[in-house]
Amino acid sequence: MTHVAILGAGLGGVPMALEARKELRKEDKVTVISDSATFHFTPSNPWVAVDWRKPDAIKVDLAPMFAKKKIDFVHSAAKKVRPEQNNILLANGETVDYDYLVIATGPELAFDEIKGLGPHGGHTQSICHVDHAADSKLVWDDFVKDPGPIVVGAVQGASCFGPAYEFAMIMETDLRKRKIRDKVPMTFVTSEPYIGHLGLDGVGDTKGLLESEMRNRHIKWITSARVKKVEPGKMIVEEVAEDGSVKETHELPFKYSMMLPAFRGIEAVRDIEGLVNPRGFVIADHTQQNPTFKNVFSVGVCVAIAPVETYAVPVGVPKTGFMIESMVHAAAKNIRALIDGKEPRNEATWNAVCIADFGDGGVTFVAMPQIPPRNVNWSADGGWVHLAKVAFEKYFLGKIRRGVGEPFYEKAVFDMLGVHKVKPKAD
Template identity: 65%
Template structure:
């Protein structure tokens, strides 16, 4: 009998537990350890931040669903992973032993790396967590009452740029509907070398599509830009040239700002030689398996992926939903093999299929594989993207509540985008 512990219950962790139950033997057990007893659908946070959704619309109480699937559920945060001892220490003093561990914690948000950044003691908002999104909605209401300049974007070292673009245009739509857009100058600030880079060197014509949208909506942008510090109502930024030289600092006033931070690994898995890299992300091979501790796997944003290449300002590589789903499926299959005495042989597709909602339209893109050069490199825009994102939200929430584990991104892509095949074509 094998005991598999899944650390984390977000997008990767919850689905990981369901897929493991399908892949393991009847005598094997699965335990989920997570600091939060409820699941929050993070892609809907930008809607929360402008009042288009409420907390109850995008949350799932995980305990009943996990129980229905026969999964042990411990809503207690981890204190430390002890890979040499095959156990996870919890903050309440308990220790959970494992035969296999899947790290699916998501990231720690590195607001503290920039003075004044973030919603906790800082002066900018965030849509990374539902608690942040609710605070952002309160600030949005103040903006409606007292319009002024807006700064949206991402800090240096960020790797998740899609939500910044989404929120930029969702906010713009909300301001137009409130009939105060004419009193709200908007600027997008990003470390990307160009608009639409996304940490992926672009996908299809994301550069042209996003620049066109910004021009049409009178949004200014600053690329290759570092955020030096943030004060109440003022952001100090520095643009960096390709050769590394810098332009004079600029002071940007704002009445409202939402800036995504850089990510790093959470403390319980950081600083462990052979397990994590200097930023605390978990090191894995092509099978999602740690090369040093072979009974540890990792999926999702906590996985270490090197950047695409040098940029004037550091940009990370995003871990998109489709990519995470492929990691989860490969990991479940590989652990299923291992408990039966076979070798890990499944490799995630690491493709990207994304729907970026703009409130009344949006941009969709497909990258196969996510890291170029690619076999498929496609992007498109239109009102259908917004409708597809709403439909996906409803579908995924229903899936979580029912405890289902079948892959969903591939079927969504096939139905909505009309793509014949998204699996890795090199596998035969």
């Protein structure tokens, strides 16, 4: 019997567990470890923050679903991963031994790196976690009774820009529905060198599409922005020139603000030489295997990916659901290959696909591969994107509730574009 432990139960960890259970032998054991008893469909968080979704509508209880699939579940945070000893020390004092480990923790939110940022003692809201989004909804309820300026966007070092654009547009749509849009000046603040960069140097015409969307919605923007600090009702932002000098300093008043933070690896994996990079992200090759600890794999947002280029203001690289899905499939097949005495040869595609909902429309893009030059470099907008996001939410949550691990991103995207998958290397 081989024991595969999966640390994390989000958009990477849950599909990883289901795929591993399908790929491994019947006698092999799969254990998921998570600090949360529920799966949350993170892409729906912007809707929760404006009360278009209730938190419970995007949650799935993990223990009963895993039990049906003969997957063990441990509800505890990890205190420290110990790859030299092939075990994980848990916050509850227990230790879980493993033969293979898949790290799928997602990131730690680095609010503390900017004074006054974030919902925990800071002055800005967050949509990175369903609980943050639920708290943001309460603040939003008060805001719409007495509206004022909004500042929204992503700080330096952020790597997930799509939700910032989504939330800006969703808020704008909600304000128009309430007939109070005229009372709310909006400013989009981002570390990106231009609107629509997305951490990917743009995809198709995302620059033109998103700039046009912002102009149509009367949302001002500041790019190459470095947030210095946030005070009650005021954000200090430096607009940085290409040479790194400060072009202009802005003092932006707000009555409501949501800024995506930078990410880093969770404390349980940070500072482990050979396992993680200086930010605590797990080092993995295109087979998702760590080069130092060969029985450790990683999938999802916690994987270390180098930025597209070096900019005056740090800009990270996003990991979309489509990319994570390809990581999951490669990791599951490669662990099985190692169990069978073969070399891990299946490679993740690391393509990027995003459906960004704007409440009454949206933008979608496909980048294959995610880093240019690309074989597919496509983007589009329209009212159909909102409908596609709603349909995808229902489909994905239905899959998780049933414990179904078959891919969806792959089929939907390739059918839409009429292209064929580049298959991973065969064993």
